[in-house]
Each structure stands twice: as structure tokens, then as C-alpha cells.
Amino acid sequence: MRVEFAEDFKEDLDRIREHLISHGANVEARLAEVFQALRILQRNPYIGHEMEGGLRELVIGDKSRHRGYFVLYDVYEEPDEVADDEENEPKGVVVVNAIRSQHESGYH
Numbered sequence: 001m002r003v004e005f006a007e008d009f010k011e012d013l014d015r016i017r018e019h020l021i022s023h024g025a026n027v028e029a030r031l032a033e034v035f036q037a038l039r040i041l042q043r044n045p046y047i048g049h050e051m052e053g054g055l056r057e058l059v060i061g062d063k064s065r066h067r068g069y070f071v072l073y074d075v076y077e078e079p080d081e082v083a084d085d086e087e088n089e090p091k092g093v094v095v096v097n098a099i100r101s102q103h104e105s106g107y108h
Contacts, residue, residue, distance in 0.1 A: 001045050001077070002093045003038060012099045016069075019101070034060060034069060034099070041094045045075040061102070068102030 013031070020027045037060035040047060048056035048071070056075065061068040077092035 001042050001075075001090055003041050004093055004095050006095055006097045008098050009096050016099065016101060030067065033067070037061070038071065038096065041073065041096075045077070045090070045092070045094050048073065055097070070100050070102065071096060072098040 017027055017031065020030055037058075041058070046056065048058035051057050051072070054074070056073055058071045058073065059068065060071060074095045074097065075092065076095065077090050
């Protein structure tokens, strides 16, 4: 599956980036961890917890090290079709809508 990012996700990412900068974190490394975790959605789009309205939520990071994030996303799969590659991945798109820190109370 192809993974795309909604405009709201980009705004959330900017907010998280500013927060990491203000706390002296290694921003590049932390954001690389987030994007590495999101790669799982290419092959396992239904791994996240189902939410209201058909959305899904993926928990990523290391909660014990205060590096946890929640990602809200949609899955749009083309029925009964698989990609033409040898890995047999489903066709379609995952749209990542929002991301928030484990310390935030809700999505913005």
C-alpha cells in the first residue's frame, strides 16, 4: 500500500518538531523513528486499533522513554486486488491524518 500524509499531519509534525527543539532533543533522530514506524502501514494497514468512523489509530514509540505517539489514519484498499510485486502487498492507500504525543489529550 502507498502511504500518504494529509495536510493536518504536516501541521501536527511541525508542532511536534517545535516541541522537540524546545527540549533539546535530537529532532532528526526522533522524527526518523516516527517515519520508520509508519512504514509498517505499507504491509499491515489494519494493524492499528479501530476507532469510530472507520479510522484507525497506531501507537508508536517507546512510552517508557517518553517517546510515544498516536497516529490517526484511514485505509482505502482496492478490493480483491494485490500489487504486481512478489510480496503480494494489497493495493490502495493509507492516509495518515494526524499525530499526537502520548502527553497530549486529543488530536488537533
